[in-house]
Amino acid sequence: MTDATTDAGKLTTADGQSLKKSLHRALRRQKVRALMLIAPLLLFILLSFIAPIFDMLLRSVENDIVPDTIPRTIVALDDWDATSGETPGEEVFAAFYTDFAIAEEYKSHTRLGSRLNYELTGISSLFRSTGRKVGKFETESYTEQFTAADAAFADPAQWAAWMADDAVRAALPQTADAYDAWSKIVVDLNNDVPSEEDPADFVYTGLYNDLMAGASVASIPSVDVSGWEPVSLREQFIDANDGWADPAVWATIKTYGGDYTSGYFLNSVDMQLSGEGVTQRPEDERIYITLFVRTIILSIVITGSCILLGYPIAFLLANLPLRSANVLMILVLLPFWTSLLVRTSAWKVLLQNQGVINDILVWLHVIADDNRLELINNATGTIIAMTHILLPFMILPLYSVMKTISPSYVRAAKSMGANDWTAFWRVYFPNSVPGIGAGSILVFILSIGYYITPELVGGTKGVFISNRIAYHISSSLNWGLAAALGSILLILVLALYWLYDRIVGIDNVKLGG
């Protein structure tokens, strides 16, 4: 390297390579080494943090359960106009019958019912009650008539032979489709061999539909089905549950028939996708906007109370002699180290109607015995308990910032004639603002996602959006909606962070030092 020479205006190293290339290689090696060093952490973060978040975001738009469970119905519904106000025709019900009979075998109809119930309450019971009846539909009569017309139709081996023949399959598309689905059920669920089992009613129904549509195949016995009394599947379904006559049910199925949906996001802002496009939800189902607003307002109130209570304490901590400041510091940290549940339960004992605080106030004759304060199971309870729990997150950054404010500033101000208040307000306070900013961001972001304390002391009026997310994750299993709500919360926090950066400037936030 030392004897690099200039050759035709190009720097080269001793081994004749261009200096640029050589440098580049050396740098790249360094980069690779650096990357290898951080690789474990990077991989860990990717796998345990980024990937789950991405997966969660994906769940909020995923909808493949509908097209996967009832694919034939979705195709048949293409021709149906959701705004017509009429129940779909026979061909939709025929497709739906096949889908439903298959889904019932896999028991996936209940899950689809639950999924669609998120969009139109009542669909779950519709699917469940119909699931118990779909095996008893009168399509049995087709099976009986086919097997009576020719014994070959009752022979499973013969069926298997037909369905292995491409010519037959091409001529009888519905039959082949139904038979394939049926034989998959036989193999998957019962561990049996299709060529030894009697095909299900829906296979014969498919055959009837094919023959009625004019199909004719030389290799299967010819049966004249035109004289048979048709079984109206539409009526069968409506007999099983008259909910199937409701066009709104079909509009919901059609609207949510795609692989992806905006339904969950619309739902989380109290809107819905219906046959007529995006509309507001019925009034008694609008709750999410209220909850988002409540979450933000309560979080702001909690942050404000933390500033009000935390600032004087932090000021005291920073200005007392070290020994007494340490004692105070332990008092601040002690609750911090106590279990969250214990602290919340303690608040329950203190705040309840017959609790310590009310008892003392009654004893002091501040309030009447029959007019005790409602301090718990409402927003007041949430504010009190959460302010207490989050207070250290305000005090600690405030304290570390105040510790760095030199006492000479205040002294200088006073020497120039400022009184105590002016010296504090004009000199000390502006210096402590970065601490307030850091504390506020911490407290606000923590409280916006808080879940266990509101659940325990918030009743119904003091719960947050996070409680709904938890409810949808663990009770109603509406993970799509939970994911959408969570995504909105995430975006909201990021937006507020950006706003804060624009107004206050993120450089002005200090956690200490």
Next chain:
Amino acid sequence: MKLTKTLLATSALTLAAGAAFADAHMASDMTLVSWGGAYQASQTKAYSEPYMAANAGVNIVWDESSAEAVAKLRAMNESGNITWDLVDVEAADAIRLCDEGLAMEIDHDAMLAAGNDGSTASDDFGDSIISDCFIPQIVFSTTVGYRADMVGDNAPDSICAIFDTETYPGKRALNKRPLANMEWALLCDGVAKDDIYDVLATPEGQDQAFAKLDTIKNDVIWWSAAAETPQLLADGEIVMGSTYNGRLFSAIAEQGQPIGMLWDAQMLDFDGWVIPAGLPEDRLARVLDFVSYATDTQRLADQAAYISYGPARASSAPLVGNHAELGIPMAPHMPTDPNNSKNVFVTQYDFWADYRDDLDAKFQAWLAQ
């Protein structure tokens, strides 16, 4: 001498190996899921402790997640990792799990013990087998307890006392689910007892029930664990509250709280085990062995010595005796006792199996408003 010792040792080993071999196809760990509190304690004492004593090396762990059993089993099924072996659920949840293919179907006569009077298991359990997946255990009821000292001489005798905030001022505790609340609301709004589920199946009927519940919405503390009501009653936080009758029994008889029991329109229901579908063979073998033991005539009768729930087997009824610690007869505290069952409301689990999703969604939205 040495030879004898060796021989003895070998034969002992062979015996031990033989015993181990008999159990080799059974897993030794089992996770049971129940409701916690006094109820789970009775199950521990009557079923799992004697079972562990009889089967050395078996380790039973309890999980108190029955309230979310359906949701959690769905999630486990989706992730393909079933960590529970036996789950205690209400009748309606058993039907739901069976419909969804999340619970295993049971051949009651082949898998469960016959009654001690010689009857087959399915005859002995009779009507309590409400689903092919359900292994019945107890009859329980959701009922209301009130603070005897807070109602004075005017002890409530009708379920509608819940809605009567003038005569009984103060907070009430109700279940944070639609079950029982909806039925009681309609009953107290003048709907005839026989029509309630027909009315509740219609949107208008549901609105009617919510309108009735609206009248007390501000006076209700909603509980999600059955143990909360006895606690709130003991603290004097509420004047009355709904919970399961066994919880009230333990608060009244075992802890001596000044609580009265309102048996009017008690919601009778079954509770029992379901086995999650898709257990590996060794775990399934262990669970079947346990469940056959835990639901035999004697064990079900034993449980009634700890908590006032009626055994689901007919043959267990004559064996129900006194409380294990207090020595008081248990029969008068059972929901099925003639004195308590003058006005019984039999929960229609079929209805709840079908409508639970719908009404849960509405109820939760109503709560949040």
